């Protein structure tokens with residue numbers, strides 16, 4: 086696929102706009118750091134709210150995240166828009182509720198599978214395309230999971246460069262679930278652009294994924310240090326099956342969950358150190374968060390629930406923003422914010438254009454990130470979807486589940502005390518909010534179609550013994 090250099094070479098030619106996006110593409114340009122800081126989004130897979138020390142872990146050692154939080158800002162009410170991979174990623178990429186872009190779920194499961202005919206529609210304008218069109222060099226390193234057909238891969242969605250696995254690391258012949266799901270055996274490919282360059286064969290290969298994605302991201306940052314860049318680093322860690330590199334396994338005494346969390350901490354340290362080494366720490370915003378709540382072995386404490394649920398533990402993520410000198414150090418923000426907000430926020434900060442020809446659910450949260458005095462959440466309401474079902478709404482301190490339970494999250498972050506009876510007026514107000522959301526997102530006319538191809542193919546040949 087097209088790398089940045091070949092892209093520049095043919096910038097302006099019609100062929101370069103193939104793959105969607107309404108805006109004309111612009112070549113990556115020289116840095117004007119004041120106007121165009123770099124953006125890095127580190128997106129962990131299946132890590133819970135309580136898995137890192139800045140968010141209360143007593144189990145895992147996360148010195149690099151501790152330093153990141155000390156130098157930056159913790160976001161304690163930061164949400165993803167779905168409690169599982171594919172829809173959560175669709176929301177981050179498009180700035181929209183997953184249902185809005187046809188990806189509330191996969192075709193026959195809550196997420197997309199290998200050879201799925203569906204994927205992120207190339208008519209969507211991703212955060213990468215917005216930044217690329219503003220002159221950023223854009224790279225994605227890690228797990229994509231928004232469609233594995235070439236037209237759905239990152240290089241069709243505004244990323245100059247892609248290296249990673251196209252879907253989850255457990256969509257893999259050795260997994261017992263692979264047979265149960267009857268969609269295999271297709272070896273798990275590692276892609277560069279749209280080309281398969283390697284196969285994840287065994288657990289030793291799995292253990293290398295964090296380092297490989299990190300090394301690629303670091304090399305990309307070094308190669309693009311003189312231009313504004315956007316790095317999206319969606320780790321395959323800490324999604325099962327889990328194994329980290331030996332030094333981390335040894336340190337964690339064989340506890341693979343702990344070892345993986347500590348290795349993504351190491352990875353974050355590598356990213357921040359690279360930024361410092363390049364002298365770009367005053368010009369780079371880094372966001373660390375996770376794609377959904379904690380899966381087995383992880384901790385979403387003190388929140389209730391975890392991956393797959395619309396309790397807080399499924400969708401509220403341990404999030405840190407870092408930009409020395411601009412994002413205030415040693416601070417915490419508890420205002421409601423979401424991954425959907427990153428697209429309009431990065432556009433606002435980086436001189437990009439948020440699409441105005443379609444609904445974008447995310448809002449500019451630069452006031453919250455930069456710690457402007459009295460900055461409030463731009464969200465009157467945040468909605469919790471599980472696949473296509475609306476299950477809850479949060480308005481300020483209150484969360485109403487569609488089932489009728491009401492919680493005051495300021496006083497009861499663990500959703501233990503249903504206070505619906507004591508607060509009928511609040512229940513009535515939030516019910517109206519749920520109704521308004523249903524009237525919007527349950528109406529197909531307000532949603533855009535998922536991408537679809539006619540003859541999807543496995544990216545790698547089937548294993549002989551199984552075919």
Ligand SMILES: [Ca+2]
Pocket residue numbers: 130131169170324376377
């Ligand atoms: Ca996930």
